[in-house]
Amino acid sequence: MTSWLKNLMKKRIMWPVGALVVLILVNVLYRPSFLKITVLDGRFYGSLMDILRNSAPLMLVSLGMCLVIATRGIDLSVGSQMAISGAVALTIISHSPTPNSLATVLGAIGVGVLITLLFGIWNGFLVALLGIQPIIATLVLWLAGRGIALLITGGFITTINSAPYKTIAQGNVLGFPVEFLIGLAAIIVVVLLVRRTALGVLTEAIGINPAASRLAGVRSRGIIWSLYGLSGLLAGVAGILYSSNIMAADSNAAGNGIELDAILAVVLGGTSLAGGKFTLGGTVVGVFIIQTLASTVTFLGVPSANVSVFKAAVVIVVVVSQAPMVRNWFGRQFRSSKTASPTATPVAMERTAA
Amino acid sequence: MVDNSVVVEMRNISIEFPGVKALDGVDLTLRAGEIHSLLGENGAGKSTLIKALTGVYAIDGGTINVAGATRTFHGTADAQDAGVAPVYQEINLLPNLSVGENVMLGHEVRGKFGINWKATHEKARTYLKELGLDVDPRSLLASHSIAVQQLVAISRAVVIDCRLLVLDEPTSSLDRSEVDQLFAVMRRLRGRNVAILFVSHFLDQVYEISDTMTILRNGKLEGEYPINALNKKQLIEKMLGRELAELDSISRAATRKIDRTGEPILKVLALGRKGAIEPVDLDVFDGEVLGLAGLLGSGRTELARIIYGADHADHGAIQVRGEHVRFAKPRQAIDHRIAFSSEDRRAEGAIADLTVAENIVLGVQAKRGWIRRVGSAQQDQLIAQYMESLGIRPNNPNALLSTLSGGNQQKVLLARWLATAPQLLILDEPTRGIDVGAKAEIQRLVVDLAESGIGVIFISSELDEVMRLAQRIVVLRDHRKIGELKNSAKTGVDDIVAMIAKEGAA
Numbered sequence: 048m049t050s051w052l053k054n055l056m057k058k059r060i061m062w063p064v065g066a067l068v069v070l071i072l073v074n075v076l077y078r079p080s081f082l083k084i085t086v087l088d089g090r091f092y093g094s095l096m097d098i099l100r101n102s103a104p105l106m107l108v109s110l111g112m113c114l115v116i117a118t119r120g121i122d123l124s125v126g127s128q129m130a131i132s133g134a135v136a137l138t139i140i141s142h143s144p145t146p147n148s149l150a151t152v153l154g155a156i157g158v159g160v161l162i163t164l165l166f167g168i169w170n171g172f173l174v175a176l177l178g179i180q181p182i183i184a185t186l187v188l189w190l191a192g193r194g195i196a197l198l199i200t201g202g203f204i205t206t207i208n209s210a211p212y213k214t215i216a217q218g219n220v221l222g223f224p225v226e227f228l229i230g231l232a233a234i235i236v237v238v239l240l241v242r243r244t245a246l247g248v249l250t251e252a253i254g255i256n257p258a259a260s261r262l263a264g265v266r267s268r269g270i271i272w273s274l275y276g277l278s279g280l281l282a283g284v285a286g287i288l289y290s291s292n293i294m295a296a297d298s299n300a301a302g303n304g305i306e307l308d309a310i311l312a313v314v315l316g317g318t319s320l321a322g323g324k325f326t327l328g329g330t331v332v333g334v335f336i337i338q339t340l341a342s343t344v345t346f347l348g349v350p351s352a353n354v355s356v357f358k359a360a361v362v363i364v365v366v367v368s369q370a371p372m373v374r375n376w377f378g379r380q381f382r383s384s385k386t387a388s389p390t391a392t393p394v395a396m397e398r399t400a401a
Numbered sequence: 402m403v404d405n406s407v408v409v410e411m412r413n414i415s416i417e418f419p420g421v422k423a424l425d426g427v428d429l430t431l432r433a434g435e436i437h438s439l440l441g442e443n444g445a446g447k448s449t450l451i452k453a454l455t456g457v458y459a460i461d462g463g464t465i466n467v468a469g470a471t472r473t474f475h476g477t478a479d480a481q482d483a484g485v486a487p488v489y490q491e492i493n494l495l496p497n498l499s500v501g502e503n504v505m506l507g508h509e510v511r512g513k514f515g516i517n518w519k520a521t522h523e524k525a526r527t528y529l530k531e532l533g534l535d536v537d538p539r540s541l542l543a544s545h546s547i548a549v550q551q552l553v554a555i556s557r558a559v560v561i562d563c564r565l566l567v568l569d570e571p572t573s574s575l576d577r578s579e580v581d582q583l584f585a586v587m588r589r590l591r592g593r594n595v596a597i598l599f600v601s602h603f604l605d606q607v608y609e610i611s612d613t614m615t616i617l618r619n620g621k622l623e624g625e626y627p628i629n630a631l632n633k634k635q636l637i638e639k640m641l642g643r644e645l646a647e648l649d650s651i652s653r654a655a656t657r658k659i660d661r662t663g664e665p666i667l668k669v670l671a672l673g674r675k676g677a678i679e680p681v682d683l684d685v686f687d688g689e690v691l692g693l694a695g696l697l698g699s700g701r702t703e704l705a706r707i708i709y710g711a712d713h714a715d716h717g718a719i720q721v722r723g724e725h726v727r728f729a730k731p732r733q734a735i736d737h738r739i740a741f742s743s744e745d746r747r748a749e750g751a752i753a754d755l756t757v758a759e760n761i762v763l764g765v766q767a768k769r770g771w772i773r774r775v776g777s778a779q780q781d782q783l784i785a786q787y788m789e790s791l792g793i794r795p796n797n798p799n800a801l802l803s804t805l806s807g808g809n810q811q812k813v814l815l816a817r818w819l820a821t822a823p824q825l826l827i828l829d830e831p832t833r834g835i836d837v838g839a840k841a842e843i844q845r846l847v848v849d850l851a852e853s854g855i856g857v858i859f860i861s862s863e864l865d866e867v868m869r870l871a872q873r874i875v876v877l878r879d880h881r882k883i884g885e886l887k888n889s890a891k892t893g894v895d896d897i898v899a900m901i902a903k904e905g906a907a
Contacts, residue, residue, distance in 0.1 A: 245766045245774040248759055255754045262711060262749050263817065264735040264767040323754055 063316050063332040070339045078346060090219050094342060096227075102338040103230035104129070104285035105308055106331065110237045111278030112309040113330040117254045118271045119322030120174055120181035125282040125309060127192020128166055129302030132159035132283035133290030134196040137205045140212060152211040160283035166192070167279015171272035185275075189306070196298035205296040216291035226288055233281065238327055247325075250274065254322030311358070312337055336361075405432045408468060408564050408596040409454065409485070415462035416449055423449045426463070427622045429615055431565055431596040436587060438599050438607045438628075441617035442640055442697055442862040447600055450617065451569055454598070455487045456480030468564070486563035488554045488571060494542055500553055501525035501538030508560050532556050532586045548579035552586055558595070565596045572601050584610050602698045604633055616640060634902045637696070641864050641898075654848040655888040659689045659872050664723045666825045666856040667739070669708060672717035677703035680716050681882045683875055685825060685856040690847060692871030692888075693860045694897050700880040701860045702744055705827050708858075709741040710734045721825075735768060740818035742811075744830035744860070750814045751802050757813055758784045758798035764817040787816035792842065808839025815846065825856040832866060844870060864894045876900050 074081040074094070084093040108125045115122045136159035143151045166188060173184035218225040241247040252260045253267045260267055282302070289301050314320060315336055316329025340361065344354050367373055411429040415422070424446045431437050441447050452458040454465070456474030465472050467483040474480045477487075494503050501522040502509075510520040525538040534552055542550060551571055558566045568587075572580050587597055587610060599611055607614065608628060616623035616639045623639050631639065665684040673680035678700040685691045693701045706712040708719065710728025719726050721737045728734045731741065743749035752760055762780050769775065775783075784798045791812040795805075802810060811831060818826060828847065832840040847870055851857050861867050867874055868888065876884045878901050886892060886900075 243774065244772055245769075246771040248755070248763075249766065249771050252752045252755060252759075252763055256748070256752050258749045259743075259752055260763075260767075262709075262731050262741060262743055263752075263763050264732050264821075265763070266732065266767070266770065270771060 060317060060326060060329050060332065063329050063336060066315070067332055067336050067339065070336060070343060074339070074343055074346070086222070089222055091222050094346075096224065098335065098338045098342050099227045099230075100224040101226075101341075102334050103226045104288045104302070105305060105312065105337065106230040106334045107233050107281040107285040107288070108278075108302070108305055109309040109312040109330050109334050110233060110327065111274075111281040112306075113313045113316070113318055113325050113327060114237075114241070114250060114274045115181070115278050116310070116313050116318060116320060117250050117322055117325035118274055119254050119257070120271065120275070121185065121310065121320075122167075122170060122275060122278045122282075123182065123185040123306045124166070124170060124188035124192055125278060125285075126302035126305040127189050127196070128163040128279055128282035129286030129289055129305065130193050130196035130296075130298045131166065131199070132163045132286035133301050134199040134205065134296040134298055135159040135162050136212075136287055137207050137290055137296035138199050140209050141205050141207045146207055146209040147211065149211045152209060155212075156287050159287060160280060163283030163286065164276055164280040167276040167282070168272065170279065171275030174275060175268045175271040193298050196296070196301070200296050200298060204298075207294055209294075212291055213294060214291075216288055226292075229284070229288065233284070234327070234331060237277075237281075241327065246270070251324055255324070308337055311361075315361075405434060406468075407431070407466075408433050410466040411450070411454065411463065412466070413463040414450065414453055414460050414465070416453060416458055417461050423620050424453070425620045427617060427620070428625070429454070430625065431598055432613075433564070433594045433596050434591050435613060436591055436597045436599055436611045438601070438611040438614040439617070440607065440614055440636070440640055441623075445617040445640070446620040447617060448569070449620075451487070451567055451598070451600065454480070455485055455567060481561075481563075484562075484564040485567065486558045486561065486565065487567040487569065488551065488558070494550060494554055496541075496543035496550075498542060499539050500529075500536050500542050500545070503542050503553055504528060504538065504556055504560060506557070528556055528559050529553075532559065532589050534586070546579070548575045548582065551575070552583065555583075555586055555590070558590070559593070563595065565598065566590060567598045567600075569600045570602070571599075572603060572606055580606065602696065604636065604696075608633070634898055637898055637902060638894075640696075641862060641894075654690070654851070655869055655872060656890060657688075657852075657872060659686055661686050661689075663687070665720075666722060667708070668720040668723075670718045670720070672704075672707060672714050672719060674703065674707055674712060674715050677712065677880065678707065678877075679881045681875075681877075683882075683885075685858060687856060688851050688854045689873065690851045690857045690859050690871045692867035692874040693858060693877060694864055694867050694874050694901075695877035696901060697862065699877040699901075701877055702829055703880070704877070705741065705829050705858065705860060708734075709739060709827060711741065735764075735821065738822065738824040739827065740764075740821060740823035740825070741827040742814055742818060742829060742831055744833060746807065746810060746814065746833075751810050753801070753803035755802060756799050757788070757793065757802055757805065760802050760813050761787055761798075761816045761820060764821045768821055783820050787820060791816055791846065806835070806839070808835035808843070811835055811839070811843060815843070819850075823855065825858070826850065827858040827860075829860045830862065831859075832861065832863070840866075864897050868892070868894055868897075 071081070081094050084091050084095060108129070112122055112125065136155040139155035139158060140146045140151060145151050170185050170188060173179045173187070174181050214225060215229070216226050220228060249265050249270055252263070252265055253270060257267060286301060290296050312333035313330050314333070316326055316331070316333035318325040318329060340357065341354070344357050349357065407430055409431040411427070414424050414427045414429070416424040427446065427450060429439070429450060439447050439450065449458065453460050456477045456479050459475070465474065467485070472479070472483050495506070504525040505521050509516045510524055511517065512520070522538040529536055529538065532552070534556065536545070536549060536553070542553065555566065571583060575583060590597060599607070601607055611628050613625065613627055615625045616636070618640065663686070665686045668684040670682055671680035681704055683691065693704065695701050703712070707714045710731050710733055713729065719728065721739070726733070726737060734741070752763065758780065761784050762775055765783065766775050787793070788796060788798060793809050793812050793816070802813060805813065815831070832843050844866065847857055847859060859867065859870055872888050874886050874888060874897065875882055876886070876897055884900055886896060
C-alpha cells in the first residue's frame, strides 16, 4: 500500500475520528474524571469502560449493517431480530430444569442465534433472489419480528435466574467486561472475514456497479444473500447481550430503534448509503460516537425525553456535510481561485452518471 | 412552402466528458417548417448534442442562437422558455390523468370558479383535431397505446406554442401504421412552421420524412446535406466513416490462414431471442477473429449477450468444443473460459471507484469465489504483467479506475479478462470513444491474442476496423444474419455496405 493511499484512507476516517475527539474533549472539560479508569477487585471501572461495554450490541448490529449497506441494501429488521433471539434463548432457559447449567445456556444461545441467522437468510432470499427492494423486504421482519418474539414468550416478559447467562453482560474476564470482549471479538472476526478473504472487495464491486460485477462473473446473489444472513446472526448475538443485561426477554424494548442508530453509525463512519466503498473502522468509530453522545447527554443532565433532539442535531450535521452541494462548496473554498469554473464539477458528475 | 427563417443555430459546440471529447466543434441549424434528421452511429454524439440543445448539459464551447438571440441554457427550463420542446422515447406524461388534462396541463381554461374543465377539454379536442387526432379528451391517457400517448405528448407542443420540437427515436416502439400517423402529425406541424429535429436509426424513415440531415461521427460534424444529396449507401459510408488504414501491418491479419478442420471453440446453432435477434448460426475456431458487422440496432450486441448468457436465449443451442452447454448467466460462460467485454464500458465494465489493481484482479477473483482470495504475490504478478504488456497509463495500480482515460480503462477491462485465461473473447465495441492511438493499440492486441490461439468475436460499428482484424465477417441487419463473408485481399468495406444497403425486407 503506498503512502498516497494511506493518506486517502486517513482522510476518509478523519471526520468521524475528529467528531469523537471533540466529544471526548467536551466530556473531559465538564468532568475531568471522564478518562479516569480505576481498578477495583481486579476490574476496570470508569466512564470509558461503561461506554465500551454498553456499545457492544450496537457494535454487532452496525458491523452487519455496514456490509449490507455496502451492497446498496439496508436491514431494518435488526432490532426485531434482537427481540427474537432474546425471546428464544430465555424461553428455552426458563423451561429448562437446569437453568444454571452451562450446557443449557450455550444451547439456548445457539438456538436463538441460529434462528436469527435463518431470519437473516430469509431477508437475503427476498432481496437477492426475489429482487424486492431491501427497505421493503426487511420492513416485513421489522413489523413481524416483535410479534414473533411475543408469540414465543406467550405475550409476557420472560425473566430468568441463570448465573452463566448473567455472566455474558455482567461478568468480567481479565478485568474487562465480557460484553465488551464479545464486541471486540466480533470486530476482529468481521474484519478478518472481510479483508482476509475477497468478500470485502467483491462486496464493494457489487455496490459500486452491480451490472458490471455480474458481467465480470461475481456471484452477487450469493454474496448479498450471505451478508443479510451475517447481519441477522450479529443481531441475534446482540439480542443475547441485551437480554442478559436485564435478565429478561422484553420483546417490545429489545433493540427498539437500534436499526436507525446502526444506520447512523455506518453513515457517521463515512460509508455512503449509496453503497460501494465501506469502512468497518469508520463504523466502529461511529458506534463510539453514538455511545459517547448518549453518555454525555446523560451526564449533562438532559432529560431522557430530549435525547433524541441531540441525536437529531448530529444527524443533520452529518447528512448535510455529506450532501454533494455542500461538499462542492467546501471543495471550492479550499481550491485556489485560478482553477476552472466551480460549477463544472457538479455538471461533470451528472454526466458521468448519465 | 413556408418561411425558412432559422429557429435555432448551434455553432461550434464542444462538450467534454472526463477523458473524452463527446462533441468537437459541431454545428446544427434548424429552420422553421423543416424536418431535420440528426444521424450518426451510437456514440457519435447525437444524444449529447440533443442534451445540449434541450439544456440538460451545459456546453463547454460554442454558441446557441435561438431566433437570433444568443442563449445560455442552465437547465431544461431555460430551453423550454426559449421554445425547445423535447419529446423523448420514454414519455413524460401523467398516465392517470385524462388525455385532455395532459394536453392542457398548465394551460387549463380558467373561469370564475377556477378551472373550467368542460372548456378545457373542448379546447384540447380542437388542438387534437388540428393535428388530425380523433381521441376523446376525457379518456384516460393510460388506456391508449404508446403511439397515441406519444402523439398526445407532441400535441402539447402546439399548446405551449413551441417553435422547435425534438423527437428522439419516437418510432422505435411503433408499428408501421402508427408511424404513418406520427408522420402525418409531423407534416401538419411542419405546415404550422414548427422546426422539427428527428432522430431515428431507421434510415428508411429518415428518407421518408425529413428535408435535411446533419451527420455526426465520433463527436465531429460530418456535414449537413439536403435529403436528396446522398443515397442510402453514401449515407451509411458517411456515418460509419472510412478511416484510411494507418495500420497496414494489422491489415494483413485479416487474410491469415485459419485451420477450420478441427472442432470449433464455439458453435452456435439457430440461437435467438424473440424481439432481440432472430436465430443465427455461427462458429469460431482457434486463433480466429470473427467480425460482427451491422448498423446500430441490427442485433450485434443482442447476439453477443445471448452467447455470453447475459440475456437468455429462447431458441437454439450452443456448443463449446463440441460439448452442448446452456448459459443461463454469465458465470456459466466464464466457467467455459468465455469472456465478454460490454460496449457500455461505464455502466457494464468499469468498477469506477475501485483501483486499477482491484479491477484487474476482479475477474480471477470472481472465478475463484470470495473465500479463496487471490494471494498478494499472485495479484502483484498479474497486475505487473498486464499493466506492462498492455501499456496501461498512468503506471499506478493504486489509482482509481475512474481517473484513467477511456482507452486506458478499456485496457484495464481487457486485462481483467485476459487474466482469466479465456479461450474465447467477445469484444463489443472495444474501441468506441477512445482516441486513435489507444484504438490502434487495442487492435494490435486483438491480432496478437488471436495469433496466440485465442478465438475472438469482434464487434464494431467501424467497418474498416472489422475488415482489418477479422478473417470472417458475419453481417447483421434488422435483427437477422443476412450473410457471412470470408475476408480476402479482394473484399472491401463496399461489400459489407452493399450487403447492408441492399433492399430487402425493410
